[in-house]
Amino acid sequence: MFAKALSSAVLGIEAYTVKVEAHLENVSPSKFFTVGLPEGAVKESKERVLAAMKNSGFRVPQKRITINLAPADIRKEGTAFDLPIAISILTALRQIDAHYLDKIILIGELSLDGDLRPVKGILPICINAYNKGIKGIILPTQNKKEASYVPGLKIAPADTLWDVAEILNGRKELSITTNKNSFNLPTAGYSVDFSDVKGQENVKRALEVAVAGSHNILLIGPPGSGKTMLAKRLPTILPGMTMEEALETTKIHSVAGLNITDLGIVTTRPFRPPHHTISDVGLIGGGTVPKPGEVSLAHNGVLFLDELPEFKKNVLEVLRQPLENRDVTISRARLSLTYPATFMLVAAMNPCPCGYFTDPKNDCTCNEGMIQKYLSRISGPLLDRIDIHLEVPAVAFEELTVKSAGESSASIQSRVQSARFIQTKRFEKQPIHSNAAMEKRQIRKYCQIDKEGEVLLKSAMEKLGLSARAFDRILKVSRTIADMENTESISSVHIGEAIQYRSLDRSNWIGG
Ligand SMILES: Nc1ncnc2c1ncn2[C@@H]1O[C@H](COP(=O)(O)OP(=O)(O)OP(=O)(O)O)[C@@H](O)[C@H]1O
Ligand SMILES: [Mg+2]
Incomplete structure (x- = not known):
């Protein structure tokens, strides 16, 4: 039988x-x-x-x-x-x-x-x-x-x-229950909003730029300056997902056995905030029965590493491959698996062990050696792949007590959406979706600057002691800032703003 x-x-x-x-x-x-x-x-x-x-x-x-x-x-x-x-x-x-x-x-x-x-x-x-x-x-x-x-x-x-x-046996129908050739992804309701954040206009602007171009960003500031608070509000301004992105992300979450909304599909960009005690396997995936790690669960969304220097060095080390290739390959004796991992990295840290190095109101108790050791935990290859370094100053008491609410997430998100739309069209026939993902060849094609911009960039490189690696990052971020204004050409104003976002590259920063 x-x-x-x-x-x-x-x-x-x-x-x-x-x-x-x-x-x-x-x-x-x-x-x-x-x-x-x-x-x-x-x-x-x-x-x-x-x-x-x-x-x-x-x-x-x-x-x-x-x-x-x-x-x-x-x-x-x-x-x-x-x-x-x-x-x-x-x-x-x-x-x-x-x-x-x-x-x-x-x-x-x-x-x-x-x-x-x-x-x-x-x-x-x-x-x-x-x-x-x-x-x-x-x-x-x-x-x-x-x-x-x-x-x-x-x-x-x-x-x-x-x-x-x-x-x-034919006594019940094999019914068709699918009819969705296209669908409108529902938007998630969030309990937090950018309007909760008082002041910090420059910081909010930089976060908007980062999200608009999917640029990796590092927030540096003293304790209580609101880094965690700001990062937690990022999901509320992320652009909506395309059907292709939603299906890709759902596939990964489905394989990992994550709870996938009542709708059965991931409809909002993931925001994954793993704790700093996470292992390398937890972060990039693996195990005897290989499973996707946090970088893949964050695919098409945000990976948030709070307290960045607290992560184990070997764990930060393994981030290099996904940041560079936008996927992760896990090799086993019998097979090798590749999981997608296109995510925007958002990291936060204090400027030094005590936290007050950049704070004008509190004295820093660290010596230069301690600060350098602290910063060296994240130096090199990882920093190389972060487009925006942003100082988050502590908010003055007067600003915190103002009654008026800041701009809502919804209105920021609609601007982000328009900037992303421009990028989707720009990269229509290419395997990338955002300015952050541009390679050298694309940077040369899409980030051309005029004489004035060139002069500004050159003088900034010299005066501020910007490193060569900062150059491409500044061009990409300038492209995004121009897209946010819906202008094709990158002006010196756009470049000037992008230069502001390179704190750690300045030679006056200890360890820089
Ligand atoms: N701009 C702000 N508007 C409103 N509240 C704020 C602001 N900045 C900070 N706060 C308040 O301060 C609290 C602490 O901020 P948060 O935990 O985000 O700081 P942090 O920079 O992450 O500090 P740490 O370095 O200690 O992790 C927030 O929960 C919030 O209540
Ligand atoms: Mg924090």
Whole structure:
């Protein structure tokens, strides 16, 4: 007796199709084998499957059962094969009269009493199914919403193994529940707003520039100056996501098993603030069963590293690859996985160990050696990749007590949106979306400056002792500032503002 069903599994963030074959023989003693590199939860599947079949009212005769999961050379993880294993056995036993098992994907974990439980990675599985021309998918009801964002795939949600049998026997429809060729992503409601921040006009302006061009930014200021407060409000001014970005980010969150809103899709740009005790694996991903790290969970959004010098040096070190390549490759003996990691880095720190080096009102108790040691924790390659260094001064008491509210996040966000729109058009035929992502060649093409700008930049380099590495960063940020004014040419005013955002490059900064 033989039958096979189709299922699917996720490797990295891409799904592939798995054939589940069941071979049953009248040989004693009755046994149940699973082959095809089953791991952990897949090995335990047989116990759930047999109990679920019995408790759903099916007869389970004493047989020798062999299940093969093909392709047999990829390790299989998770509980999603429970359903296709059960269905292929029941089909081989002719307890189900299934006609189109070769045209649909079956996915779902079974409980001992035959209920279907949700599984991870549904979105990539559905996208793969659709791309492979598969007719439909039967999945746990709780995974339905996530699946419904793949336009044109037929979906049959089911609550129990019995329900699935009814669908396959033709007594229930394989209904189409997807009809969304395009969708309007809902905007998130936030409990915080930029209007909560008093004063700090220059700082807010710089944050707007950073978000408008997706520039990495480092906030430097004394304790209590509002760095954390400002960073927490960044999500409220991030531009909306395109459908492509939303699907990409959802895929990653789905693979990582993160809770994905009731809508089943990530609709707002992620804001990931990992604690400074995080490990390198936690930050860039990995583990025996590789999982995406914070840099990938922040894909298309913001990675916020508060108290930057507190992070372990080796952890900051591994940030280099994703910052440069906008993805992360995790190599294992048997395979190598690549997760996307296009994020805007926002970091915050004090200027010195006591925190008051730049503060005019408090005396700094650190000596030069202590400050240099502190700054050296983040020097070099990481700083190289940060476009904007911004000093955040403590706000004067009078400013904090003013009654009038500052500009709202909504109005800042609409300007950001317009600037991003210009960039989307500019880079339409290129693999990048923002000014920050420009490479040398693109900088030369899109950041041309006039004579006056050139003179200004040259004199700033000399007078302020700006490093050569600052040069390209200033050009990119100037491009964004010009975009915010909707002007094609970069003027010396734009360059002048961008130069302001290079605090750590100035030779008068200790350690600079
Ligand atoms: N500009 C401001 N407007 C309103 N409140 C502010 C402002 N700046 C600071 N505060 C208040 O001060 C508190 C402390 O700010 P916050 O924690 O963001 O400082 P920080 O710069 O992150 O300090 P630390 O270096 O100690 O982490 C905020 O929660 C807020 O209540
Ligand atoms: Mg803070």
